[in-house]
Amino acid sequence: MNGVVAAGHPLTAEAGADVLREGGNAVDAAVAAVLASFAVESPLTGFGAGGFMMVSREEETVLIDFFVAAPGKDGIERGVELAPVPVHFDAETVQTFYVGPASCGVPGTAAGLELALRRFGTAPPADLVGAGVRLAREGAPINAEQAYILKILWPIHERLAETCDLYAPGGRRLGEGDVFRFPELAEALERFGTEGSEPFYRGEVAAALSGYVADHGGSLGTADLAEYEAIERRPIRAPFRGTEVLTNPPPSSGGILIAYSLGLLERLGAASGPEQLVAAMDAANRARGDEFAEALYGEGLEEALLDPARLDLKAGDLLGSTTHISVLDGDGTCASVTCSNGSGSGVLVPGTGVILNNMLGEEDLNPLGFHAIAPGRRVPSMMAPTVVRRGGEIELGLGSAGSNRIRSAIVQTVVRAVEQGMGADEAVRAPRLHFEAGIVQAEPGVDEAALARIEERGIPVLRRPQINLFFGGVQAVARDPSSGEVSGGGDPRRGGAVAVA
Numbered sequence: 001m002n003g004v005v006a007a008g009h010p011l012t013a014e015a016g017a018d019v020l021r022e023g024g025n026a027v028d029a030a031v032a033a034v035l036a037s038f039a040v041e042s043p044l045t046g047f048g049a050g051g052f053m054m055v056s057r058e059e060e061t062v063l064i065d066f067f068v069a070a071p072g073k074d075g076i077e078r079g080v081e082l083a084p085v086p087v088h089f090d091a092e093t094v095q096t097f098y099v100g101p102a103s104c105g106v107p108g109t110a111a112g113l114e115l116a117l118r119r120f121g122t123a124p125p126a127d128l129v130g131a132g133v134r135l136a137r138e139g140a141p142i143n144a145e146q147a148y149i150l151k152i153l154w155p156i157h158e159r160l161a162e163t164c165d166l167y168a169p170g171g172r173r174l175g176e177g178d179v180f181r182f183p184e185l186a187e188a189l190e191r192f193g194t195e196g197s198e199p200f201y202r203g204e205v206a207a208a209l210s211g212y213v214a215d216h217g218g219s220l221g222t223a224d225l226a227e228y229e230a231i232e233r234r235p236i237r238a239p240f241r242g243t244e245v246l247t248n249p250p251p252s253s254g255g256i257l258i259a260y261s262l263g264l265l266e267r268l269g270a271a272s273g274p275e276q277l278v279a280a281m282d283a284a285n286r287a288r289g290d291e292f293a294e295a296l297y298g299e300g301l302e303e304a305l306l307d308p309a310r311l312d313l314k315a316g317d318l319l320g321s322t323t324h325i326s327v328l329d330g331d332g333t334c335a336s337v338t339c340s341n342g343s344g345s346g347v348l349v350p351g352t353g354v355i356l357n358n359m360l361g362e363e364d365l366n367p368l369g370f371h372a373i374a375p376g377r378r379v380p381s382m383m384a385p386t387v388v389r390r391g392g393e394i395e396l397g398l399g400s401a402g403s404n405r406i407r408s409a410i411v412q413t414v415v416r417a418v419e420q421g422m423g424a425d426e427a428v429r430a431p432r433l434h435f436e437a438g439i440v441q442a443e444p445g446v447d448e449a450a451l452a453r454i455e456e457r458g459i460p461v462l463r464r465p466q467i468n469l470f471f472g473g474v475q476a477v478a479r480d481p482s483s484g485e486v487s488g489g490g491d492p493r494r495g496g497a498v499a500v501a
Contacts, residue, residue, distance in 0.1 A: 002020040002021060002023075002329060002330045002501040003017075003020045003026065003029070003327065003328050003329035003330050003486060003500075003501050004017075004327070004328050004477050004486045004487060004488040004498060004499070004500050004501065005017045005020070005029060005030075005033060005325065005326070005327050005477070005488065005498065005499045005500075005501070006325070006326045006327075006424070006475035006476055006477050006488035006489060006490050006496065006497070006498050007033050007037065007323070007324075007325045007326075007475055007490065007496065007497060007499075008037065008041055008044070008323045008324065008325070008401070008473055008475060008490075008491075008494045008495060008496055008497075009037065009040045009041050009143070009145075009146070009495055009496075009497060010143075010495075010497035010499070011036060011040050011131075011135060011140055012033050012036050012037040012040060012041065012323075012325065012497070013033065013325075013490070013497045013498060013499035014131075014499045015032050015033050015035070015036035015131035015132070016029035016030060016032055016033030016036075016325065016327055016499065017029070017499035017500065017501040018032070018131065018501075019032045019033075019123070019128065020327075020329060020330075020501035021501045023122075024121075024122060024123050024128075025120070025121065025122055025329050025331065025333055026055075026057075026327040026328060026329040026333040026334055026335040027053075027055055027116055027117065027120040027121045027122075027327075027333070027335045028117070028121050028122055028123045028128060029327045029329065029335070029501075030053065030116070030325055030327045030335035030336075030337050031113050031116060031117055031121065031125075031128050032128040032129075032131060032132075033325045033327070034051075034109070034113060034325060034337060034339060035113070035128060035129050035131070035132035035189060035192075036131040036132045036135055037132075037323050037325065037339070038132055038136070038185060038189065039132050039135035039136040039140065039182060039185060039186075039189075040135055040140050040146070040180075041146065041323050042180075042182060042185070042355065043146075043149050043150060043153050043157075043167075043341070043344055043355075044149065044322055044323045044339075044340065044341055044344075044401070045109070045322070045323045045339040045340065045341055046109070046185070046341060046353075046354065046355050047107060047109055047110055047185075047188055047192070047200060047352075047353065047354045048104075048107045048109075048209075048341060048345075048347075048349075048354040048355050048356035048357055049068075049107055049108075049109050049339050049340055049341040049357050050066055050067040050068035050069075050105070050107055050108040050109060050112075050339070050340065050357060050359065050379075050381075051066055051067060051108065051109060051112060051337060051338050051339035051340060051383065052064065052065055052066065052067060052112075052248055052252065052337065052338055052381070052383055052384075052385050053066075053112060053116050053335060053336065053337035053338075053385060054235065054246065054247075054248070054334075054335070054336040054337070054385040054386065054387055054397075054399075055116065055119075055120050055333070055334070055335050056246065056333070056334045056336075056387045056389065056394055056397070057120070057331075057332065057333035057334070058332075059392070061235055061246050061387065061389075062119070062120075062232050062233075062234075062235070063232070063233045063234070063235045063248055063249060063385070064112055064115055064116050064119075064230055064231070064232055064233075065108075065112075065230065065231045065232075065233050065248075065252070065378065066108035066109060066111050066112020066113075066115070066230040066231075067108055067252065067378050067379065067381050067383070068105035068106060068107060068108060068357050068359040068378070068379050068381075069105060069106040069108070069224070069228060069376055069377060069378050069379065070105055070106070070360065070373040070374060070375055070376065070377050070378075070379060071104070071105060071106055071218075071219045071220040071221060071224040071360075071375060072219055072221075072224070072374075072375030072376075073221060073223040073224050073227060073375045073376060074210075074219075074221025074222060074223045074224060075221075076214050076218075076219045076220075076221050077219065078102050078217060078218065078219050078371075079216075079217030079218075080100060080101060080102050080216070080217030080218070081102060082098035082099070082100060082102050082103055082360070082361045082370060083098065083099050083100040083102075083103075083159065084096050084097075084098050085097050085098070085099055085155045085156050085159070085343075086155070087152050087153065087155065087156070087343060088152060089152060089468055089469070089470045090464075090468060090470075092462065092464070093441075093468075093470055095403070096363070097156065097342070097343040097358060097361060097362065098358065098360075098361030098362070098363070098370065099156050099159070099343065099344070099345045099346045099358045099361055100159070100160075100217075100218075100345060100346060100347070100358075100361075101213050101216040101217045101218030101345070101347055102217060102218050102219070102360065102361070103218075103342075103345045103357075103358035103359070103360045103361030104213050104218050104220050104345050104347055104356040104357060104358065104360065105220070105357055105359040105360050105379055106220065106224045106225060106228050107200070107209075107354070107356065107357060108228065108230060109339055110192060110196075110197035110200040110201070111197045111200075111201065111228060111229065111230040112230040113125075113192075113197075114196050114197040114230070115230040115232075116335075116337075119232075120333075120335075124193075125192055125193045125194075125196060126193040126194060128193070129189045129190065129192060129193035132185075132186075132189045133186045133189045133190055133193075136181070136182045136183065136185040136186035136189060136353075137181065137183055137186035138181070139179040139180055139181035140179065140180060141177055141178070141179055141180075142174055142175065142176055142177065142178050142179075142180050143176065143495055144176050144495070145469075145494060145495025146180075146495065147174075147175050147176035148469070149469075150167055150173065150174060150175070151173075151175075153343060153344065154167070154173060156343060156344055156345075156346045157344075157346060159346045160346045160347060160348070162347075162348035162349075162350060163344075163346050163347075163348045163355065166182065166348060167180075182353065184351065184352065184353035185353035186353070187353055188205070188352060188353030188354065189353075191205070200225070200354075201225045201226055201228055202225070202226050205352050205354065206222060206225040206226070207222065208349055208350075208351060208352050209225065209349050209352065209354060209356070210222045210224070210225060212347070212349045212350070213347065213349075213356065216347070218347075220356075224375070224376075227376065233249050234249060235247060235248070235249055235255075236248070236249045236255050236256055236259045236302055237259075238258075238259035238262050238263055239263075239266065240262045240263075240265070240266050240388075240414065240418060240419075241266065241418050241419045242390065242418075243388050243389060243390045243395060243418050244388070244389045244390070245258075245259065245262055245386060245387075245388050245414060246386065246387050246388075246389065247259055247384045247385070247386040247387075247410075248381075248383065248384040248385060248386070249302065250295075250296040250297070250301055250302065251296040251297050251377070251378045251380055252296075252378075252380060252381045252382075252383065252384065253288065253292070253293075253296055253380040253381065253382060254381060254382035254383055254384035254406050254407050254410075255384040255386070256301065256302060257284045257287070257288065257382075257407050258384050258386065258407045258410055258411055259302075260283070260284055260287060261280040261281065261283070261284045261407065261411045262280075262411060262414065264279070264280040264283055264284075265277075265280050265411075265415065271419065271420075272415045272419055273447060273450050274433055274442075274446055274447055274450035274451060274454065275450050275453060275454060277408075277411070277412060277415070277433065277435075278433065278435045278440055278454060278459070280411070281408055281411075281434070281435040281436075282435055284407065285435070285436060288367070293367045293368050293380065294368075296380050297377060322338060322339070322340035322341075322342075322383065322400075322401030322402065322403070322406070322473070323338070323339055323340070323401055323473070323494075324336075324337070324338045324339075324385070324398075324399035324400055324401055324473060324474070324475045325337050325338075325399075325475060326385075326397045326398055326399060326475050326476055326477040326488070327397075327477065328394065328397055328477040328478075328479060328486050328488075330486075332393060332394055332479070333394075334387050334394045334397035334477065335397075336385035336386060336387055336397040336398060336399050337385055337399070338383040338384070338385050338399045338400070338401070340357070340359075340381075340383060340401070341355060341356075341357045341358070342357050342358040342359050342361070342362045342365075343358055343362070344356075344357070344358060345357060345358035345361070346358075359379045360373075360379070362379075362403070364382060364403050364404045365379050365380055365381060365382070366379070367380075382403060382404060382406040382407060383399070383406060384399060384400075384406060384407065384410055385397075385398075385399040386398055386399060386410055386414070388414060388417070388418060390481055391481070393479070393481060394479055395417075395418070395478065395479060395481060396414070396417050396418070396424070396476060396477070396478050396479075397476065397477045397478075398410060398413055398414070398424075398474055398475065398476035398477070399474070399475065400413075400472040400473055400474040400475075400491075401469075401472060401473035401494060402469070402470070402471065402472030402473060404434075404436060405434050405470065405471055405472045406472055408432065408433070408434045408435070408471075408472070409432060409434075409471060409472030409473075409474050410472075410474065412430070412432050412433075413427050413428060413430075413474050413476060416430050417476070417478065423478065423487055423489070424476045424477060424478035424487045424488050424489035425487065425488070425489035425490075425498070426489070427476065427489060428474045428475075428476050428489030428490065428491050428496070429489065429491075429492060430445075431443040431444060431445030431446045431467070432446075432471045432472070433446050434470075434471060435459075438459065438460070439459075439460050439461075439462055440454055440459055440460070440461045440462070441461075441462045441464060441470075441471075442461055442462070442463055442464060443464050443466075443467050443468075443471060444463070444464070444465070444466060444467070451463070467492065467493050468493060469493045469494050471493055472491070472493065472494075473491045473493055473494030473496060474489070474491045474496075475488075475489070475490055475491060475496050476488060476489045477489075486500075488500070
């Protein structure tokens, strides 16, 4: 067995597994899968997105940060405001996203994938774009999960002519079973294969991106793109139940809040049931204030927040668009990569195959207010590709989609796999809950007695009738430390799939 890939779409997973079968390593496979996801998961990711990749091999673990940066280095003034669009996950859950040209930050995927291959890969980009090019040019049938995403994001896609024509050719919105084609993306992928990231930051694509956004009222300029760089960072390390959890460091916010939550659960000592999980989520929510948002760009936040003196929690204290791919190869190298366009800005730049992100309009990522991040700084992100090591070897690699629910989804999956001994698939599929804005939301199957006790403490519980992508989209790979057998879990909430090589 050469390894395993877990991803948000079966064709994404197969693209990565094919590379493993041909002798590529985990990073090669992850990059190929990411590029394929641009074609079959286009509302969620692409060359207009940003992300992070965690690479762990032998004694080295590195986080590659290629998330979206705030524009503004060119001094271009915004000519339009953010456009609020409500997105209905279901009849009970509505989240407002802010879109349009004013929401577009500096994308990072091309730079990040190029750096990952240069540092850890064995194959050139030209050898890894094939599946993505074929899927974009020839098309692929839309599955049920992608049809649902297209449906709920339609109020964004229909606003501007280019995305409207892409997802509703001939005036009819694409649905399940329809073949989706994106020929301009195929050309962009081929360009990346032969020229790398250069055209996207200093070449003709960059000029088209900045020109279109500026002409339509946004602030993305040529200097913003030309000066963008992917960055290697040292992961946060947190002990949990005899393992070491390594996750995304600041200026991302999700990883440090995950480490904080796991640290609280570790100090509790008892099994991490719904009450303990809600208590940890509540504490993490309260820790994420204005001072926290400012401290993400400084030094010392990790030491301060994860200081054992702060990790003092009792169970009674309860009173107080995105894709992920995980790859584990036969040599024990793990690549865990999360990419996101947010909800998407609705801005498809003609002739480029690039749908730009709306990270400047994501409320979850702008706690100090919209357009408050200095030009060139990374937008804080909840995305947190994560690996779990025991005795120096990889035991689990995972990450999630899901906005603010990313951290709760990852924490619960780590608890199920590490503390409760579930396999990767069982841990991913297990019912989840999420605590935010004073309400616990719970999927079917969460311990009803525990939910009743939470309600007795005066906290309302919303019982959801079925699983939903609102609760994240975890893709996980695991290695049995005794047998060496690898396995994976694809999240049914996001149409996740596993491919074994």
